Amino acid sequence: MKPIVTITLNPAVDLTIEVNGLVQSGVNRAERAQVNAGGKGVNVAACAADWGGQVTVTGVLGRGNDGAFVELFAVKGITDRFVRVSGDTRTNIKIADTASGETTDLNTPGLTVDAEHLDRVAAAALEAAKAGAIVVVGGSLPASLAADALVSLVAGLNAAGAKVVADTSGAPLKALLTATGKSLPFAVKPNRHELEELVGRPLPDIEVLIGAARDIVGRGVRLVVVSCGEEGALFVTEGETLTARLPVVEALSTVGAGDAMVAGIATALAEDKPLEAMARQAVAFAAAKLKRVGPHLPERAVVEALAARAEIIRL
Template sequence: MIYTLTLNPSVDYVVFADDIKLGELNRSQKTFKFAGGKGINVSRVLQAHGIPSTALGFIGGFPGALIQQKLEESEIATDFVAIQDDTRINIKLKGGNETEINAPGPVISQAETAQLFKQIEQLTAEDTLVIAGSIPSSMQADIYEDIARLCKCQFVVDAEKDLLLSVLKYHPVFIKPNKTELEEMFDCQLHTDDDIKAAARELIQQGAQNVMVSLGGEGALFVSESLVYKAQVPSGRVVNTVGSGDSTVAGMLAGRERGLSLSDSFKLAVASGTATAFTEDLATDEQIQQILPNVQLTII
């Protein structure tokens, strides 16, 4: 079973407006409310692929109840820890440039954290845990490392610099930084594919089994100890980049669950991320299948 862990989920309130002017009254053309958070996004796209998963994490208050409702409507299994504080609400403004306003998150008690740890300790070697996204400001900074230490299962990580680096010694199956995050980790500009490959190989030396690097419109790289794939993606109108990286993670996991080859799993991953970028919400299986034949892989 695949489990996705979102420590700091959110209700994502997405507002579309043609021209947002600060300090003035603005009117939206349309709005959406989504169950948000990187792990939750992975579960939603896995469901689109027909792969079941169970969403873990913390939810509370009326935003948490909405997240629970949305996932139940999508027939996604959940096992959230109920908390006393309210789950956060994030605002995504779509008016020319994308603008995001993300809240810091709720207060998580020690008892609530202990309940989550107990859930993780019960996972087995047959399970895969996806650890993704930010942490509430009330939680200790090394929480990802504590979780990785507890894992008896395989795990995947998609998180920012320090959260990701802290778990490498526990040998995640793969990690998924984007190019900007990789540059932040090494405090340098990565200009070429060879630069990116060298940085990814350094993360493998530190313990990651594989590294998948999102390059936006330029595709993606998959780097292991022995090979490197470069994926080229078809052109299209980018509508919404939120959740694209999470969709990439879900596609890779879906390929693994189906027993696909590494190259075909990577193609499915890139098609999933690209399809999400071309739609207002996360991609459907139909949208992913339309993109998939146009993803081209080369070995570099």
């Protein structure tokens, strides 16, 4: 398996609180509370490491409360190349209602990240990203960075021979996709809502969804994956289009399922798997994650069994 590197510029400490029936404007008694190191790239790295990947993480962390991250990386065998800055990494509160299966997010502001910090992150990523490495750039940008901050970062990684998977949205995703060929990511993974935001119109059915994804492939992106919740995911390359889905499972927590899907994509790319095998692995990672709180996968045999059950439709 090729090395995997993840970049998280706006990580978070995730505080997940479970309640049985959330009561708004009232007192809620938590059944359980759990603190996890979070952020898209961190979650992707944790799941990829559970699969057996050689994983390095970088990004920006606050020195004041990096303990959960240090512990996670040590337990998972992940190489830590995060840049530390003064202050605390933000805390995001996730209220998981076990009665309804819904999750409410309260996201706090992130650290102030400047151009020097970004340069240090880029240097760490380039050092870890040998030719052929899979690099996942995940999550939102700190408010202190411009929307096009990822363009030069991705260009540098492309020049080093890495395959960049971008899992971001809004203005940063738009900036990446309007960049020149040398700055385009190898793959992007928006969800349906994020793709609708990008194209500026509703995408209510599979035909228009495929059309929007193929437009992105036409710009030079090699792989577009659109996650569609319980409907599974759409996978589009220049030569293939298919959907993959698994039967709906009872979810302990939906938090991080999309990140687990990206980990499935990244590990499949690192293993040089063909598109159908990648699609099976991606939806299996997501489904397996639904049974767990925090960025963790069950044992490999469970994930492989789910991948074998995935329904693939070629379009």
